[in-house]
Amino acid sequence: MKFSRLTAPLAVASVAALALSGCAKSDRGDSGATGSGTGGASNATLTFGAAGAPSTFDPFYGSDGETFRVSRQIFDTLVAIKPGTADPEPGLATSWSGSSDGKQWTFTLRQGVKFTDGTPFNADAVCKNFERMDSQNQAGQSASEYWTTVMGGYNKSADDLYQGCSTEGTDKVVLKFARASSKIPNGLSLTSLSMQSPTAMDKYKANEIKAQGDGFVQSEYAQKYPTGTGPFKFSSYDVTNKTITLVRNDDYWGPKAKVAKLVFSIIPDESQRKQSLLAGQIDGYDLPNPTDWDSLKSAGMNLEVRPAFNILYLGLNAKVDPDLKDLKVRQALYYAINRDQLVKSQLPTGATVATQFMPNTVDGYNKSLQANGYDPAKAKSLLAEAGKSNLSIDLWYPSEVSRPYMPSPIKIFNAIKADWEAVGIKVNTVTKPWAGGYIDQTQAGKAPAYLMGWTGDFNNTDNFLGSFFPPTGQMDVGAYPWGATLLKDLKTADSTVDASARNAAYEKINEQIMTEYLPGLPISSSPPAIVFGKNVTGVVASPLTAEDFSTAVKN
Template sequence: MTATKTTAAIALLAASTLALSSCASSKRDEGAKKSGNAANTSATLNFGAAGAPATFDPFYASDGETFRVSRQIFQGLVGFKPGTAEVAPRLATSWKPSADGKTWTFKLKTGVKFTDGTPFNAEAVCKNFKRMDSQNKAGQTASEYWLANMGGYNGAKDELYQGCTAKDAATVQIKISRPTSKFPALLGLPSFSMQSPTAMDKYKANNIKAQGQGFVYSDYANAHPTGTGPMKFQKYDKTNKTVTLVRNDDYAGDDKATVKKVVFSIIPDETARKQALASGQIDGYDLPNPVDWPTLKKDDNLEIRPAFNILYLGLNAKVDPDLKDLRVRQALYYAINRDQLVKSQLPDGATVATQFIPNTVAGYNKSLKPYKYDPKKAKSLLKAAGKSNLKITLWYPTEVTRPYMPAPDKIFNAIKKDWQAVGVKVTPKPLPWAGGYVTGTQNGNAAAYLMGWTGDYNTPDNFLGNFFSDPKGQMTVGAYPWGDKLHKALSDDDSVVDEAQRATAYEKLNKQIMEDYLPGLPISSSPPAIVFSKKVTGVTPSPLTDEHLWTAKVSK
C-alpha cells in the first residue's frame, strides 16, 4: 500500500491493531466439525435486537442497532479485520497517501455491483461523497458521524473533506485539508458505507426533514437501503417487530453468506432476550447481563470481547458554574470508590480508568495512576473551594444497557452514595436513553451525567476528539479558559504524521487532561459479551461490535 518511507508513516496512521483471541470461536468450530454438525445453507439466523433501527440509511445513524443491520448489507472502501480494530481492504483493494498526507488514492475492486444492479466504480464513490457533503439543515443535524469526523459541509472553513476525483473506473482520489490519524480508518465506519447512487436518487435519499426531537426519513432510508454486501434488505415488519435480510447471491466478496436469512427480532428487555434464547426463539443476542455470564457460558456459546470503551462521568460547567473550580472536580473524583464500583457493578475483566482512552490505544499514558478513593481529601478540597454544601444534579439513563454501563441505575446509586458521604447533595435525573437522555446530554443540558464510548476505530482522536471537540455539548470545555488550548492540541496531535511522535504527543496531552484540566471523570473500561446458542458457530466477536452475522454456521 505504500511506496516511500514518508508515505508509509502516513499510511500506518490508523493501522494500530487491537487483537482479539479467537480461540473460543475456533474451538466451537472444531467442536461442530467433530460432532458432525453441518452448516445449513438454507438456515435463518435469528438475532435478538435491543431496539429497532432508527433508520436503514447508515449515513444518518448514530445508534448501534442501525449500525448492526448496516454492517450486514453495506460495505465501505475499507473495513476491519474480523476480531480486531485493524484496517483491512473492502471495496478498495489498496490505498496510498501523497507525501503531505492530503491526497489519498484508492484502487477499487472491479466487477462489483450494488444489489439493484448499479455498477460500483470510482464514479459511484464520488457520487456517494458528493451526497454526504451536500446536506440540508436537517441532514446536517442528523449526520452526526460526518460532522464529528469531517467537521463541516459544503466547503466549510474547518471541513476535513475537500473533494473526490474519479481518475478511472477503478481509481479514486479523496482530498482532505490536513493529514490525520483518522484516514483511512474512518472510511470503515457504517456511516460512510457506499450506497447505490441509482437507489438514492430514485428514492430521494437526501429528503430528510426535522420533526420535533427527531427526523422524518426518506423512502430510501425507510424501505430501500441498497449496498454491495453479502446480505440485502428484504423488509421491516413493524407489527411483528422484525427486520429481515436475505442472502445476496451476487455478492462479489470471498466471505459469502453461509445463511439464507438473518432476522433481527426486536426485544427491548434484556431478560426477555435471555428467555427467548433459552426457548429457541432467537439464536443469539448482544450485551447479556454480566450476572448471567456463568449460566450462559455453561448452557450457550458466550464470547467476551476485549474492553475497547470508556465509561465516564461528564461535567458541564456551563450548566453548573460550581464545576468551574478544578478543586470541585477533583473532589468529586476522589469521592468515588471506583475499585468497589468496578468490582460490584461491572463484569469480570473491567478495570478502573486512568484516562479517557483504553490501554490498547496508541497514546495511552502508562505513567498515569488512578485517582485514589480518598473521601477525606474530597471533603478538604470542597472546603477549600467554599463548596462544602455542594448540590449537583446527576443524570443517568434508563431503558438501556450499554457495553460500558450494563446497569446505569446501580452505577448511579453507587456514585450518589459516595458523593453524599462527603456532603454533596445529589438530585437524580433519570431519563430514557432514546427518550431525551442522549439528546439532552449531547445538547449540553446536563451538569453531570453518565455516558461512555465504544471506539469506532483504533486512534486516540476517536475517543478524545469525540469527547472534547464539540463546543456545544458532551464535556463542554468552552466554559474553561483552557478550552481553546485543548481544542488546538487535539487538532495538532491528530495531524502529526509520524506514528511514534504522535503517540508521544497524545501521552503528554492525556497527562495534561487528567492533571491540569479534568473536564470530566473517566470511570472504567469493561469487556462486553455476545452470546449464541450451541448450534451457532462461525461468528467472530469484535471489539468494534462489527460482527459478521452472515458467516454464521447454523447446525442442522
C-alpha cells in the same frame, strides 16, 4: 458505538424507538470477481434479539449501535476492519496510499462489484457518495454525526476536512483533504461512511431528511430501499411484529452468507432476550448481563467475551452548573468515587479502572498515568477549599438500556450517589429513557453531571478524545479558559503525519486532561459479551461490537 451515538426515530409518525496507514493491499488473494462460490451456504434463518429498533436504514444518518448492527450486514466500506480486531484491512478498496503531506489519498477499488440493485460499484459511484455526504441540508448536517466526527464540516467549508474526489479510470479514486488527519484512511471504515447505490439514492430521494421535534423524518430510501454491496439485502421491516428481515445477497463479491435469512427481532427487555434464547425463539443477543454469563455457558450457550475497547465516564458540563467550573470541585467529585469497589461489584470480570479517556489498547495511551485514588477525606477538603462543602448537584443516568461499558446504569448510579453523599454532597436524581430524551438532552448540553460512555470505532486516539470534547454541547470545554487550547492541541495532534510524534503529542494531551483540566471523570473499561445458541457458531466477536453475521453457521 461510540458517549452513545445519537438515537432518533426511523419515521417520527410510525416508529417509537426503533492507525494511520501509509499503504495497504489486499491479502485475500481473490480476483475481485462476484459470485465466487457458495462457501457452505444453507437455507437456515438466523434470528438475533435486538435491544431496540434502528434509527434509520441509511447508515449515513446512523449514530447508534442497533442501527449499525443492521447496516453493516447490508453495506460495505472502502476500508474494512479485520475481524476480531480494531485494525484496518482492505474492503471495497483493495489498496491505498497517501501523499507525503497526508492531504491526498489514492484508493484502488475492487473490480466486478455491484450494488444489490444491479448497478456497478466503481470510481464514479465512490465520488458520488462522498459528494452526497458532504452536501447535506441543515437537517442532514444535524443527523449525520459521524461525518462531522471525521470531517468536521460540510460543503468544503473552512472546517471541512474533505475537499474533493476525482476518478482515475473506473477503478481508482483520489480523495483530497484540507490537512493531514490521523482518521484517514482508517476512519473510512465507519459504517456511516458506507458505499451506497447512487442510483437508488437518487430514485428514492435519500437526501430528503427533515427535522421534526427532537428527531428526524427519514427519506423513503432510508425507510424502505437501503442499497449496498454487502452480504445481505434489505427485505422488510415489520413494525407491528417488530422484526427486520434481511436476505442473502447471492451476487455478493466475497464469500456468501452462510444463512439464507437474517432476522432482527426487537426485544427491549434484556431478561426477555435471555429467556427467548434459552427457549430457542432467537439464536443470539448482545450484551448479556454479566451476572448471567456463567448460567448461559452452563446451559450450553456460545458466549464470547470481547476485548475491552470502551470507556465509561461521568460527564460534566460547567455551563449548566457553574460550581463545576472550579477544578477543586471536579477533583473532589473524582476523589469521592470508590472506583475500585465499583469495578469489582458492578462490572464484569476483566473490567479495569480507567486512568484516562481511552482504553490501554489505543495508540496515544499514556502508560505513565496512574488511576486517581479513592480519598473521601481529600474530597471533603477540596470542597471546603472551594467553599462548596454544601454542594448540590443533579446527576443523570439512563433507563431502558444496557451498554457495553455500563451493564446496569442504575446500579452504577447508586454506587456513585452513595459515594458522593458520604462526603456531604446532595445528589439530585435525574433519569430519562436512553432513547426517550437521555441521549438528545445530554448531547445538547442539558445535563450538569451524567453517566455516559463510548466504544471506539477503530484504533484512533481522536476517535475517543475528539468525540468527548466538543467546543459546545455535552462536555463543553468552551466553558473553561483552557478550552480553546485543548481544542487546538487536539487538532494539531490529529494533523501530525508522523505516527511517533502524533502519539507523543496525544500522550501529553492525556496527561494535561487528567492533571490540569479534568473536564470529566473517566471511570472504567469493560469487556462486553455477545451470546449465541448452542447450535450457532462462526461469528467472530469484535472489540468494536461490530460483528459480521454473514459468517454465522446454524446447525
